[in-house]
Amino acid sequence: MTTTSANAQAVTRGKALGGASGGPVRERRAPRRPVSTVGRVLGYLVLVVAAAAVLLPFFWMVTSSLKTNNAVFTIPIQWLPEDARWQNYLEIWRKSDMGTWIKNTMLLSAVITALQLFTGSFAAYGFSKVRFPGRDVLFLVYVGTIAVPWQAYMIPQFILMSKLGLSNTLWAIVALQAFSAFGVFLMKQFYETIPGELSEAARVDGLTEYGIYRRIMLPLSVPALASLALLTFVFVWNDYLGPLIYLRSPELWTIQIGLKSFIGQYNAEYALIMTGSVLSVLPIAIIFLLGQRYFIQGIATSGMKG
Amino acid sequence: MATTLEARRPGSRLKRRNTLLGLSFILPNFLGFATLTLVPVIVLFYLSFTDWNAFGSAGWVGVENFREMLGDARFWTSLRNTLYYSALHIPLTFAVSLGLALLLNRKLRGVAFFRTAAFFPYVTSIVAIAFVWNALYSPDVGPINHLLRTIGIDDPPGWTTSADWSMPAVVLVSVWRDMGYYMLLFLAGLQTIPTELYEAARMDAANAWQRFWNVTLPCLRPTTFFVTVMLTIGSFKVFDIILVMTNGGPGTSTLVLSQYIYDQGFVENDFGYASSVSVVLFLICISVTVVQFVVNKRRAL
Numbered sequence: 001m002t003t004t005s006a007n008a009q010a011v012t013r014g015k016a017l018g019g020a021s022g023g024p025v026r027e028r029r030a031p032r033r034p035v036s037t038v039g040r041v042l043g044y045l046v047l048v049v050a051a052a053a054v055l056l057p058f059f060w061m062v063t064s065s066l067k068t069n070n071a072v073f074t075i076p077i078q079w080l081p082e083d084a085r086w087q088n089y090l091e092i093w094r095k096s097d098m099g100t101w102i103k104n105t106m107l108l109s110a111v112i113t114a115l116q117l118f119t120g121s122f123a124a125y126g127f128s129k130v131r132f133p134g135r136d137v138l139f140l141v142y143v144g145t146i147a148v149p150w151q152a153y154m155i156p157q158f159i160l161m162s163k164l165g166l167s168n169t170l171w172a173i174v175a176l177q178a179f180s181a182f183g184v185f186l187m188k189q190f191y192e193t194i195p196g197e198l199s200e201a202a203r204v205d206g207l208t209e210y211g212i213y214r215r216i217m218l219p220l221s222v223p224a225l226a227s228l229a230l231l232t233f234v235f236v237w238n239d240y241l242g243p244l245i246y247l248r249s250p251e252l253w254t255i256q257i258g259l260k261s262f263i264g265q266y267n268a269e270y271a272l273i274m275t276g277s278v279l280s281v282l283p284i285a286i287i288f289l290l291g292q293r294y295f296i297q298g299i300a301t302s303g304m305k306g
Numbered sequence: 307m308a309t310t311l312e313a314r315r316p317g318s319r320l321k322r323r324n325t326l327l328g329l330s331f332i333l334p335n336f337l338g339f340a341t342l343t344l345v346p347v348i349v350l351f352y353l354s355f356t357d358w359n360a361f362g363s364a365g366w367v368g369v370e371n372f373r374e375m376l377g378d379a380r381f382w383t384s385l386r387n388t389l390y391y392s393a394l395h396i397p398l399t400f401a402v403s404l405g406l407a408l409l410l411n412r413k414l415r416g417v418a419f420f421r422t423a424a425f426f427p428y429v430t431s432i433v434a435i436a437f438v439w440n441a442l443y444s445p446d447v448g449p450i451n452h453l454l455r456t457i458g459i460d461d462p463p464g465w466t467t468s469a470d471w472s473m474p475a476v477v478l479v480s481v482w483r484d485m486g487y488y489m490l491l492f493l494a495g496l497q498t499i500p501t502e503l504y505e506a507a508r509m510d511a512a513n514a515w516q517r518f519w520n521v522t523l524p525c526l527r528p529t530t531f532f533v534t535v536m537l538t539i540g541s542f543k544v545f546d547i548i549l550v551m552t553n554g555g556p557g558t559s560t561l562v563l564s565q566y567i568y569d570q571g572f573v574e575n576d577f578g579y580a581s582s583v584s585v586v587l588f589l590i591c592i593s594v595t596v597v598q599f600v601v602n603k604r605r606a607l
Contacts, residue, residue, distance in 0.1 A: 040414075047409060051423040054482065058426070060449065061438045073447035119335035126331025132324045138332070145343050147535070147595045149543030151564040152588040155571045155580050156346035156353055179338030209327050238431045240546045245572060259433045260550065270441065277434035288429050292422055295429070299487065300494035 065274035072270040088275040095272065098279065100251060101258035108170060108254065109236040112177045116232045117225055120183030125213045127184065128191040129199055142181040158245060172246035177236055182302070183228055189301050190224035191217065227298025230291045234284055255280045350588065353581035364578070371582035381583060383558045384566040387473065391562060392541035394477040399537055403485045407492035425486030436550035439479045440466055466552050469559040476560055480547050484540070488533050495529030531602045538594050542587065563587050
């Protein structure tokens, strides 16, 4: 019982962070106390400097992507290009297989996200709403593997994938990412906050467990599903090690591997590499800005020990 | 057998039904999870006692791999570097992200923007940021050293091209990248602390530092525990940022355990030996987690 209420708190917290529901939390925030003007100005100053320092590398990346190669490194630093070379953004498509890389990455991200959402939420329902012997031990095994770094078992996993004939196919990446314990954990944390009376009532009304999952749990857990979807999508998009080990043929490369090989091949084309870097970050930046509420909620929820 | 049991205990039929039902929900995920995570983790221990190579011929060699490791200078270098990285990365990230969370856990105009800015590096692609940072670090023409020279430092460090500075340079980038994630965890923890406690502390005339030390930190303990565990595991397994920024160099100055495993396995094709090194990484991560669990339990009493 105590865990359930703690989890309910966790989700309220997540919502408060994302700014979705301010109501009850706002009252519990710091009391209105006159903060000294000096303190306020100082706080802002620290924040503005910190934000500028954090974002500067991105600013430099974007402006450099519009320069000529010679203008990327100049003394003194040219923060803005003299005249923007937008043709860099055309040239990159000609000089690299950017189209193929983006297509592969999109495909992988979409398939893996769909699989992760389905298997993760399905398993989480089993773990949180169906009572059976051995359930908690099994869940402990799931959570325990979060403490085991992938780097420690990538060798046996690679041998296994090769035996299954999955090496050097996109399926290897799907198999690698689609069944993570993290997804189950995140969804279970959310389901625990849904009162058991709800499914109890549905059971009385004659709904099967699958019906309860589909007709009640899924619609209620849309915010959690959105969090999991965004986190998975971004994770797959940015993954470098999985594709590095499994995808040998250039036509299978993802954006990360492609960009890395492009850097190796055209190592003096600084401006063009910056262009490629911008393109590799851009889709994620857009998704992040649109759905950051869900990112923040997802991370806040996953950080709570159930 | 089953029928007689059911006849005696009416509840057991329901129990079996529930077990089947529960398993049917878990199965789709569990099949993938078991094949791709559990089985490899178990096989790892077997492999570490063999001389398995790329051609799949495996011979049992007992503890030979582990004996070889004791005299392997590159292994010790990678272990030392991993500890060096962790010793810098864990406290720095902890302090920076907690500091950010404390700054942002207030009513300030534009807090959402600052939170987004701090978190943004965490979601961006590692290859792109590695290239950008390497360019920023570039010893002769990079903006960072240019800045250092203008403020009067005539002999700025060589950053990723210098054996002494490469590790701090990498740590700086990973702190920059990770701080937003841990900041969010801390923020979530801070928002659970009841304001009544702060009010009571003020009544007792506690100053800001005393309030932080006697209210904030004790109330944050579940969060600090979780953050420390995640940070420690994350530091010991560090790999991709190093692979794309320095590839372990210059020399072996940033060679870490994970990269040594990768090199032995996928470059030298010595899967047996690579597995033994993996076992070391595995045991370090597990024992560090267990120790932190025990310490946390004891403090909670």
